[in-house]
Structures are given as C-alpha cells and as structure tokens.
Amino acid sequence: MIITGNGKVFGLIGDPIGHSLSTFMHNAVFKELNLDYAYLPFNVKKENLSNAINGAKSLNIKGLNVTIPHKINVMKFMDEIDFVAAMIGAVNTIKFENGKTIAYNTDGIGAIKSLEKITSLKNKKIIILGAGGASRAVSFQLAISGINELLILNRNTEKSKYLINDLKNKLNNSDNFSDFNKDTKFNYGDFNILKENIKDCDILINATPVGLYPNANVSPIDENILHSDLIVYDLIYNPIETKLIKDAKKVDGKTLSGVKMLVYQGAESLKIWDVIDDPINIIDIMEKAVISKL
Ligand SMILES: NC(=O)c1ccc[n+]([C@@H]2O[C@H](COP(=O)([O-])OP(=O)(O)OC[C@H]3O[C@@H](n4cnc5c(N)ncnc54)[C@H](OP(=O)(O)O)[C@@H]3O)[C@@H](O)[C@H]2O)c1
Structure with a gap:
C-alpha cells in the first residue's frame, strides 16, 4: 500500500494490543478499495490516555478504535458521546471531525446486525x-x-x-x-x-x-x-x-461465531469514519482477513 500526502490514518488504542486482529481486517479493506489509508496499532498506557487523544487530534488522525482498558476512561476526554454508547457506558470508536471528538459503541450494533442476517x-x-x-x-x-x-x-x-x-x-x-x-x-x-x-x-x-x-x-x-x-x-x-x-x-x-461480531463491529466503525456507505459490501473481505490470522 502506498500512502500519499493525502492519505488518512486510523488506528487502535489499548494496552495490550499485540493480539488484535483489527489491523488485519481494516487494512484489508483499504487495500481492496484501493485507498491510501492506514490502520495502525497504538499501545497506550492508562496515564497517557489524555495525551494520546490530544496527540491524535493534532496529528489529524481520522478515527480510533478503543479497546481494553480504555473503553470507559476515554469517555471523559470526548466532546460528544453517541446516546446509545452513553447508555451502555463504554465506547470503542472515536471519530475526529472538525476539531471535535465524537465517541460511539459499535460492539452491540455489530452483534445485532450479524444476528439479523439470519x-x-x-x-x-x-x-x-x-x-x-x-x-x-x-x-x-x-x-x-x-x-x-x-x-x-x-x-x-x-x-x-x-x-x-x-x-x-x-x-x-x-x-x-x-x-x-x-x-x-x-x-x-x-x-x-x-x-x-x-x-x-x-x-x-x-x-x-x-x-x-x-x-x-x-x-x-x-x-x-x-x-x-x-x-x-x-x-x-x-x-x-x-x-x-x-x-x-x-x-x-443455527450458530454464529464471535468472528461475526468482531467483523461487523469493525465495519460499523468504517461507516462512522465515512470510509464506506454500507458495511455489507466489505464484510466478506474483513472476515477473510480475520480468519486467515486465527
Ligand atoms: N467477538 C467480539 O468482537 C467480542 C468483543 C468483546 C468480547 N468478546 C468476548 O466476550 C467474552 C466476554 O468479554 P467481556 O469483555 O464481556 O469480559 P468481562 O467484562 O470480563 O465479563 C466476563 C463475564 O463472563 C463471566 N465469567 C467469566 N469467567 C466465567 C466462568 N468461568 N464461568 C462463568 N462465567 C464466567 C463473568 O462473570 P462474573 O461477573 O461472575 O465474574 C462476566 O459476567 C470474551 O470471551 C470475549 O472474548 C468478543
């Protein structure tokens, strides 16, 4: 993948993050859609969380996923929180837009959309x-x-x-x-x-x-x-x-594996970041990328 000066950066913050499959599934989509975007893992310690969010904003990062242990603590550094995420009390997706941070939770909607397929x-x-x-x-x-x-x-x-x-x-x-x-x-x-x-x-x-x-x-x-x-x-x-x-x-x-939730929640993040219009079009690409690493 070649990243040009107009390329966009997305990523994952958590600690630890070495086990994450998100980098594979998101970068597989960027490659398939021929986008000069990159999705990177950022290992962020609890005490650096506020700096990491401010740094991401300054670096013009477009979106971050959030994993353990930051899903709750990161909420206090957000400008806005989607109302379903606020009810759940945890977030896993941040959108950086016009200098503002808006947080969402795609775990639940990912699981539900995959269930509604069957x-x-x-x-x-x-x-x-x-x-x-x-x-x-x-x-x-x-x-x-x-x-x-x-x-x-x-x-x-x-x-x-x-x-x-x-x-x-x-x-x-x-x-x-x-x-x-x-x-x-x-x-x-x-x-x-x-x-x-x-x-x-x-x-x-x-x-x-x-x-x-x-x-x-x-x-x-x-x-x-x-x-x-x-x-x-x-x-x-x-x-x-x-x-x-x-x-x-x-x-x-009938059965569903957790791979579906993982992939659908990731696809919902890509929709929030305006990378795709309809998650359905890229589910297979993401699923293939995840399964190849398991
Ligand atoms: N597919 C995906 O995208 C995805 C996303 C998130 C999580 N997950 C999976 O979902 C599972 C739960 O994750 P989580 O983040 O909700 O974890 P969590 O917050 O630590 O909650 C774990 C839950 O499981 C219960 N539990 C733990 N060990 C148990 C045992 N030996 N017997 C019976 N109950 C037990 C706990 O009960 P107590 O309250 O009694 O301790 C608690 O209710 C994990 O397997 C994780 O891999 C999948």
Missing part, C-alpha cells in the same frame, strides 16, 4: 450468559431491537441484577428508541435457572470467556439442554468454532 429479533426470547462489558453492549442494543424477553444469567447474580435494572431504568425513561417494545420482559438470575428457561428460548448468546482458547474443550452449558430451534451465538472468536457451537450443530441448531 433471523428477525422481533418478539424473540433471548438469553445472555455473562454480565460483563460485551454482555452490556449487546443487551442494550438487543433491548431496543423489538425483542419480547431478555434474560441475563451470570455467575455473580448481583451483576446480572444490576445490568437488568440499569436496562429497565434507562429504556423506560427514554423516548429515543422507536423499536423499543415497552412490554419487553427483563429478568436476571444465575446459571441454575438456564435449564427451565432454554426450552422456549429463541437465541442464546455466550458473553462469558468459557470455551476461549486455550480452554477450548469446555462449554458454559450442558449440551443436553440445547435444541434445534435455538440459535446459538458464541461471542468468542478464538477458536472460531467453540465447544458450545459444535454442541449446537450436533442438534442441528
């Missing part, structure tokens, strides 16, 4: 395992997508209770979301109530790291309770096919 979310019952950062981003976005029921199960029930109450309070007091179904049932619990709840569940999302490489031979749930009417979305992308996904395939259930 099913409608309207009136669905959804169970999410885990109540950490990924669960939070996905559950807020799901809750405003017309679903009928959301049940969040977590090892530590206090966290699933907190997340459900936060969702209920914020969404019931907002008129911003036309697709939010005011009759949505919100419930929480621990894994002990999974068996009775999975029977009539449409979509199960694993937002825990159970099954993540190198512990790839474990699943967060007993394979005997899976059924063919259940769509299983494992947010883990390494391995591409987790034990949970393999178990779901054995009973002929």
Whole structure:
C-alpha cells in the first residue's frame, strides 16, 4: 500500500494490543478499495490516555478504535458521546471531525446486525450468559431491537441484577428508541435457572470467556439442554468454532461465531469514519482477513 500526502490514518488504542486482529481486517479493506489509508496499532498506557487523544487530534488522525482498558476512561476526554454508547457506558470508536471528538459503541450494533442476517429479533426470547462489558453492549442494543424477553444469567447474580435494572431504568425513561417494545420482559438470575428457561428460548448468546482458547474443550452449558430451534451465538472468536457451537450443530441448531461480531463491529466503525456507505459490501473481505490470522 502506498500512502500519499493525502492519505488518512486510523488506528487502535489499548494496552495490550499485540493480539488484535483489527489491523488485519481494516487494512484489508483499504487495500481492496484501493485507498491510501492506514490502520495502525497504538499501545497506550492508562496515564497517557489524555495525551494520546490530544496527540491524535493534532496529528489529524481520522478515527480510533478503543479497546481494553480504555473503553470507559476515554469517555471523559470526548466532546460528544453517541446516546446509545452513553447508555451502555463504554465506547470503542472515536471519530475526529472538525476539531471535535465524537465517541460511539459499535460492539452491540455489530452483534445485532450479524444476528439479523439470519433471523428477525422481533418478539424473540433471548438469553445472555455473562454480565460483563460485551454482555452490556449487546443487551442494550438487543433491548431496543423489538425483542419480547431478555434474560441475563451470570455467575455473580448481583451483576446480572444490576445490568437488568440499569436496562429497565434507562429504556423506560427514554423516548429515543422507536423499536423499543415497552412490554419487553427483563429478568436476571444465575446459571441454575438456564435449564427451565432454554426450552422456549429463541437465541442464546455466550458473553462469558468459557470455551476461549486455550480452554477450548469446555462449554458454559450442558449440551443436553440445547435444541434445534435455538440459535446459538458464541461471542468468542478464538477458536472460531467453540465447544458450545459444535454442541449446537450436533442438534442441528443455527450458530454464529464471535468472528461475526468482531467483523461487523469493525465495519460499523468504517461507516462512522465515512470510509464506506454500507458495511455489507466489505464484510466478506474483513472476515477473510480475520480468519486467515486465527
Ligand atoms: N467477538 C467480539 O468482537 C467480542 C468483543 C468483546 C468480547 N468478546 C468476548 O466476550 C467474552 C466476554 O468479554 P467481556 O469483555 O464481556 O469480559 P468481562 O467484562 O470480563 O465479563 C466476563 C463475564 O463472563 C463471566 N465469567 C467469566 N469467567 C466465567 C466462568 N468461568 N464461568 C462463568 N462465567 C464466567 C463473568 O462473570 P462474573 O461477573 O461472575 O465474574 C462476566 O459476567 C470474551 O470471551 C470475549 O472474548 C468478543
């Protein structure tokens, strides 16, 4: 790739960032579209975060993705925060525009758009395992997508209770979301109530790291309770096919790998940065780049 004087620079800030696949997928798109843009990894320590944002602004960097541990702390250095990202309470995409910083969260919308490629979310019952950062981003976005029921199960029930109450309070007091179904049932619990709840569940999302490489031979749930009417979305992308996904395939259930969320959230960032109009056109390029590195 040749970068001219008119080239644009994008990047990722986090610590550590050596494991990131974002550089591969974004640069693959720039190459395919013949753009003289570059996407670079920037390892930024917590104490340098404010300087890094100011530096990026001064250097005319066009956009940054944000990963652990900066997704929450970086918000205080932003001029504006998108209202879904503000509700989630974490951001992963910054746009630098006319001297201003505007932050977004594309994790949730990435997961939802990839799910909507295989099913409608309207009136669905959804169970999410885990109540950490990924669960939070996905559950807020799901809750405003017309679903009928959301049940969040977590090892530590206090966290699933907190997340459900936060969702209920914020969404019931907002008129911003036309697709939010005011009759949505919100419930929480621990894994002990999974068996009775999975029977009539449409979509199960694993937002825990159970099954993540190198512990790839474990699943967060007993394979005997899976059924063919259940769509299983494992947010883990390494391995591409987790034990949970393999178990779901054995009973002929539809499945989605975390690779989809990774790629769709990246594509949404490219849309925010005005690199592309429609993420759909570049999903395959990004997915191929990610899979080749896994
Ligand atoms: N595909 C993507 O683009 C993408 C993006 C983000 C995250 N992810 C994946 O999503 C998963 C969660 O990430 P995160 O950022 O949300 O992590 P996080 O904030 O640390 O949350 C982890 C959640 O998993 C639960 N958990 C951890 N170990 C567990 C165990 N052994 N048994 C049962 N529950 C356990 C935790 O429960 P407690 O509260 O009880 O500790 C917590 O609710 C990771 O596997 C990550 O790779 C994927």
